[in-house]
Amino acid sequence: MKRWLSGSVAVTALAALLGCAGPALEVAEVGSFHVGGRSVTLAGLPEKELVFTPGAPPLKLNPNGDFEVESLYAHYTRLAHPKAKVPLLLWHGGGLAGTTFETKPDGNPGWEMFFLRAGYDVYVSDAVERGRASWARYPEIFKSEPFFRPKKEAWELFRIGDTDSYASDPAQRKALPNAQFPIAAFDQFAKQSIPRWGTNDAATQAAYDAYVEKVCPCVIVVHSQGGNFAFNSAAKYPDKVKALVAVETSGSPNPDTFDYSRVKGVPMLWVWGDNLGKFPFWGRITAQQDKFRNNLVQAGGTGDRIVLPETGIYGNSHMLMMDRNSDQVATLIDRWLARQGLKK
Amino acid sequence: MKRWLSGSVAVTALAALLGCAGPALEVAEVGSFHVGGRSVTLAGLPEKELVFTPGAPPLKLNPNGDFEVESLYAHYTRLAHPKAKVPLLLWHGGGLAGTTFETKPDGNPGWEMFFLRAGYDVYVSDAVERGRASWARYPEIFKSEPFFRPKKEAWELFRIGDTDSYASDPAQRKALPNAQFPIAAFDQFAKQSIPRWGTNDAATQAAYDAYVEKVCPCVIVVHSQGGNFAFNSAAKYPDKVKALVAVETSGSPNPDTFDYSRVKGVPMLWVWGDNLGKFPFWGRITAQQDKFRNNLVQAGGTGDRIVLPETGIYGNSHMLMMDRNSDQVATLIDRWLARQGLKK
Numbered sequence: 220m221k222r223w224l225s226g227s228v229a230v231t232a233l234a235a236l237l238g239c240a241g242p243a244l245e246v247a248e249v250g251s252f253h254v255g256g257r258s259v260t261l262a263g264l265p266e267k268e269l270v271f272t273p274g275a276p277p278l279k280l281n282p283n284g285d286f287e288v289e290s291l292y293a294h295y296t297r298l299a300h301p302k303a304k305v306p307l308l309l310w311h312g313g314g315l316a317g318t319t320f321e322t323k324p325d326g327n328p329g330w331e332m333f334f335l336r337a338g339y340d341v342y343v344s345d346a347v348e349r350g351r352a353s354w355a356r357y358p359e360i361f362k363s364e365p366f367f368r369p370k371k372e373a374w375e376l377f378r379i380g381d382t383d384s385y386a387s388d389p390a391q392r393k394a395l396p397n398a399q400f401p402i403a404a405f406d407q408f409a410k411q412s413i414p415r416w417g418t419n420d421a422a423t424q425a426a427y428d429a430y431v432e433k434v435c436p437c438v439i440v441v442h443s444q445g446g447n448f449a450f451n452s453a454a455k456y457p458d459k460v461k462a463l464v465a466v467e468t469s470g471s472p473n474p475d476t477f478d479y480s481r482v483k484g485v486p487m488l489w490v491w492g493d494n495l496g497k498f499p500f501w502g503r504i505t506a507q508q509d510k511f512r513n514n515l516v517q518a519g520g521t522g523d524r525i526v527l528p529e530t531g532i533y534g535n536s537h538m539l540m541m542d543r544n545s546d547q548v549a550t551l552i553d554r555w556l557a558r559q560g561l562k563k
Numbered sequence: 564m565k566r567w568l569s570g571s572v573a574v575t576a577l578a579a580l581l582g583c584a585g586p587a588l589e590v591a592e593v594g595s596f597h598v599g600g601r602s603v604t605l606a607g608l609p610e611k612e613l614v615f616t617p618g619a620p621p622l623k624l625n626p627n628g629d630f631e632v633e634s635l636y637a638h639y640t641r642l643a644h645p646k647a648k649v650p651l652l653l654w655h656g657g658g659l660a661g662t663t664f665e666t667k668p669d670g671n672p673g674w675e676m677f678f679l680r681a682g683y684d685v686y687v688s689d690a691v692e693r694g695r696a697s698w699a700r701y702p703e704i705f706k707s708e709p710f711f712r713p714k715k716e717a718w719e720l721f722r723i724g725d726t727d728s729y730a731s732d733p734a735q736r737k738a739l740p741n742a743q744f745p746i747a748a749f750d751q752f753a754k755q756s757i758p759r760w761g762t763n764d765a766a767t768q769a770a771y772d773a774y775v776e777k778v779c780p781c782v783i784v785v786h787s788q789g790g791n792f793a794f795n796s797a798a799k800y801p802d803k804v805k806a807l808v809a810v811e812t813s814g815s816p817n818p819d820t821f822d823y824s825r826v827k828g829v830p831m832l833w834v835w836g837d838n839l840g841k842f843p844f845w846g847r848i849t850a851q852q853d854k855f856r857n858n859l860v861q862a863g864g865t866g867d868r869i870v871l872p873e874t875g876i877y878g879n880s881h882m883l884m885m886d887r888n889s890d891q892v893a894t895l896i897d898r899w900l901a902r903q904g905l906k907k
Contacts, residue, residue, distance in 0.1 A: 243589040243590060243591055243643035244589070244590040244591075244593075245587040245588075245589060245590075246587060246588045246589075246590045246640075247587055247588075248672070248676065249588075249593065249640055249665075249675065249676065249679070250665060250666035250672065250673075250675075250676065251662060251665040251666050252666055252670070253662075253751065253754035253755065256754055258714075258731070258750065260731065261713075267708070267710070269707060269708065269710060269761055278761075280710055281713075282710065282711065282713075283713065284713025284714060284715050284716070285713055285714040285715065285731050286711060286713060286714065286753070286756070287714070287750055287753040287754045287756065290754045292662070294638070294665070296590075296593055299587035316695055317695070318595060318597075318636070318695055321593075321594060321595040321638070322594035322595050322596055326596070328592070328594065329594075331593065331594075332592065332593065332594065335593070345695070350694050350695040350697070351660055351661070351662050351689070351694040351695060351755075351757075353694070353754075353755075353756065353757045353758070354758065355711070356711055356758075363613060364611070364613065366611070366613060366624055366626065367626065367630060367699070367700055369605075369625075369626075369627065369628025369629060369630060370602075370628060370629040370630065370631070371628050371629065372628070387602070387604065387629050406602065406631055407597065409630070409631040410597035410600055410631045410634045410697075411597065411695075411697075412630070412631065412697065413695075413697045414697070414698065414700075417613055417622075
């Protein structure tokens, strides 16, 4: 632990040891908004009988009418005296919401607090269909059924344990030997799971674009499934996206056809955790992301990369922002952003 | 407007006029957590074919496994130097989530910011099934289908306009003559709508109880459908709930059988907006709430009531915290809480 104690990490670690949260933040405003979306009218659907209390007679409800759908929700904390030149936007991944970046499942401060303490105005969003962005009736508005991620899938897909190392009984679960994820908090993490659809990409992209238009210039820190949306938004608004940090991004626009000239002025950083080689799924993901990054660099863009174990930092899961050393990883991102000239 | 300019309201109004948000808040921490809920195992469900991209071949997904369900989500802002003796919890109503209390649909600060500026640590929650608390597969876990509130229903039920005064075209909508609700922001408000179920009351109550156990002593400010849950939690934890403010609460435990002796030491305040007499639905609601309140007072409890038009404040909708004069209403609540000895 001592090895990586330096700068703001040392202060945070010391504050944690002393049982205090560090100095107060000077906050100008906390707030939120919905952005994007559209009005939809449903007509001709039959009345539905709904039972409100088991045993009680059903009530008839008319499901027709006008609805607002497909907007994005964002919560922000604006500092009185930010040290960063632009706000930092945290974009979550698949089957999750903005909670990804708030307090960690083990109860310790997450990346939202880290970047606030580092002097950024921080925005945490829920994409279309997730969390406070809400979801719409299907198949009339959303075009397919949602799916729910079982805990076993999260345990394996997020590289907390090997394939078939999950057990219903927490005591029987076998984590990867060097796991930084706080294993005892895994079920608490699973409470953050949110159903997802496979058919809402266009609506999600439109809402993210409206979000960038509303709040940027900004920096986007994007995780996992969010990557594809962030790369597209950066290409659409290259003057508004001052940097893009791709944290274990799992998707991108087609690397062979993407117009990299659009984002030559948007510095990008990829950050990868540990144990990627153990999972063929992650091998395919990183290969595609590396292709995108290499093409970007060859086109004259900035495409940096931090593979944590190559820097001596081991055991990070896909959920880097919840791992025990999340501040250490965030410190690397903060320093890279400073090197892009984005701190005052 | 001048009439009600006094104290913190005057400061807020002045800050708004000057185009600034007032002095910075000294914030110790922003954070969040999920609380309550349970693990459920689904087995024996058939694999499902899901189409992710229109035209692409369907993917087979196994919907079985373990899931965390029925927890509550809470977001908090803790001040470095609170002026209130206990935190203030904001509980939302039906078909909505914690966003009710954040920035108002017209973009102005809502009750979350008001009570932070008034010196309270503020907690904003999403109940089971709503927002970041997430929802579970039905009918296997949740026992019925969800329903979605059309804009017309919200327009009428929340007393923004008369019955049949809603139109799809915003320009054609007829608001009540004295409406305090910012009509131009109605569609923005509708983006906050969240599907609800009629069969989750027991799970919702259990999660609220777990929430009170975790974060109280506290004050609960509860809106509309949330009332029933707050009255029950107060009866279960009368030593932890230091006061309960029932804002247009639409439900309560059975007034004839409720054990009022449990909550004799929990001061309660009911707050009502305007135009209640125009709607038979609201007549029935207020009659039941008044019965509950009268029984409480007769049993030796504190059951105060503010009917805004009786104090010269007109035009408030069911969504008091989003109305143009929301700070004025919140000021009355803050003063009542101070009279209960809950400020330092």
